[in-house]
Amino acid sequence: MNALKMSTRDTASGPVLEVAGDLDYLNAGQFRDLLPTITVRPGQRLVVDLGALDFCDSSGITALIAAHHHAQSGGGQLVLAAVPANTLRILSIVGLDQVLTIHPDSEVATGA
Amino acid sequence: MMARAGQYSDPHDADDDKTAQAAFAALLEDSAEDLYESAPCGYLSTLMDGTIAKINSTLLGWLGLARSDVVGRLRFTDLLTVGGKLYHETHFAPLLRMQGQISGIALEIKQAGGGRMPVLVSSVVKHGTTGEPLLIRTTVFDARDRRAYEEELLRRQQSAEEARRQAEADRARLQDTFAVLQQSLLPDTLPELPGAEAAAHYHTASPDRLGGDFYDVFPLDGKRFGFFLGDVCGKGPQAAALTSLTRYTLRAAALHDPDPVSALTTLNKVLHERYSAGGDPRYCTAVFGTIDPDPDAGRLTVHLASGGHPPAVVLRADGTAAYLPTPGGLLVGVLPAAPFTDASTTLGPGDTLLLYTDGLTEARTGKDRTSLYGDEALLAFAATQAGRPPHAVIEALGGLLTGFGDGLDDDTALLAIGVPSSDDQTSEDRTSSTR
Incomplete structure (x- = not known):
């Protein structure tokens, strides 16, 4: 079990949320609570960088869906960056890899 | 309080000291008779057969009886409720005879108005110079507050018991609901x-x-x-x-x-x-x-x-x-x-x-x-x-x-x-x- 650590920064293309640790049943609420504090403007990308993510369960998937909705409601788009293989496998089973934009790393994702 | 005031007053303040000692002395002048009659508990002396020989005003007040109706006319057990009498016969008196004293026994006394008053009774046998038992001295403490407290405890216990029964019934009903819902899902x-x-x-x-x-x-x-x-x-x-x-x-x-x-x-x-x-x-x-x-x-x-x-x-x-x-x-x-x-x-x-x-x-x-x-x-x-x-x-x-x-x-x-x-x-x- 790892704690969830999150940090946000702003880039030219939009906010970047870095997620480290476990995005699971216990921690996903923190992620969900953080979303409303992140402003996504029309045309911007909300990049969620999962490079340091250790574990993601179905609650974590729900949190990512909430992030997708949050970005869309602001007129922007969610981009997942540096998704670990085990999480990518889950995203692929549930079909979200076809719906969400996934980039290998956050530099590409932010267009930097 | 007065004794304390005297005890702790400044020894150098002679006037205050004298006043306090005078007040203390006034307390000591309180007669033993008054102390007996107006004590915050009932006093009772009976012959060995239980006939009441002496009783204080406090207890008479609780009983609602006149001294002349009691002294030489009633026995201690006459003051008690039926249950109290029985307990006196079976436990109180035998233990007192055996031990020469008994204390803190909960009994009820009958009051003139038909009420009953819970009391705590302690007795001691007074012996003569040759060791023969002469009379029984008894103190009677008002236990109404204590009884109220006990009844309150009992009430609380009963309501806790009722709450527990209710909770168990609720839980059983929830389990039934739960089982029906579970079945509707599969x-x-x-x-x-x-x-x-x-x-x-x-x-x-x-x-x-x-x-x-x-x-x-x-x-x-x-x-x-x-x-x-x-x-x-x-x-x-x-x-x-x-x-x-x-x-x-x-x-x-x-x-x-x-x-x-x-x-x-x-x-x-x-x-x-x-x-x-x-x-x-x-x-x-x-x-x-x-x-x-x-x-x-x-x-x-x-x-x-x-x-x-x-x-x-x-x-x-x-x-x-x-x-x-x-x-x-x-x-x-x-x-x-x-x-x-x-x-x-x-x-x-x-x-x-x-x-x-x-x-x-x-x-x-x-x-x-x-x-x-x-x-x-x-x-x-x-x-x-x-x-x-x-x-x-x-x-x-x-x-x-x-x-x-x-x-x-x-x-x-x-x-x-x-x-x-x-x-x-x-x-x-x-x-x-x-x-």
């Missing part, structure tokens, strides 16, 4: 399939938690059957409500249009409409399919579609097992329009289609929660069961689930549909559901 039995067999298993991770997995097999149009199996997100009552909505939507949608992609599309619309507004996305993964049996040919055709659900496994009579891929099907209820992927297969004698929820493939096989049972292990296990009829496959998988022990912390549903090979014994329980 079928009691699976229908008889012509020339085919269906078997299911449901593993509950926690017995007091309504399940988040679901399955069903049901007749569609007199010839075909519908089936589904899935997993809703979340846990607890919210998940159960979602399960219920999902299950009944799929059944109704299938009657309207049994095409698997259509049924899942209807479910997607319903779930998205129901849950998208609150900012709390709720969704499920599901496989929905139709069974078209052809008993004469000894085969059946399965047409299914998946929304975000792990692929079904087909176990063949020849001892092989393979996934029936349905890639790209999206979680149901997440987006207003969702893609679903369909697939078809034909099952002949000895072939079985296996559906499962991810409790199986996500079961932990090591201490690390990333060491999971996995797709490959499932396929390898399925191959060892290939050629066996559905109920045997389900039984073997049930054993596998049991073997995971604590590693299986999620609900798991299993559903197998197949055509038994001709050499399989037909059995009564071929369509039974094991839970």
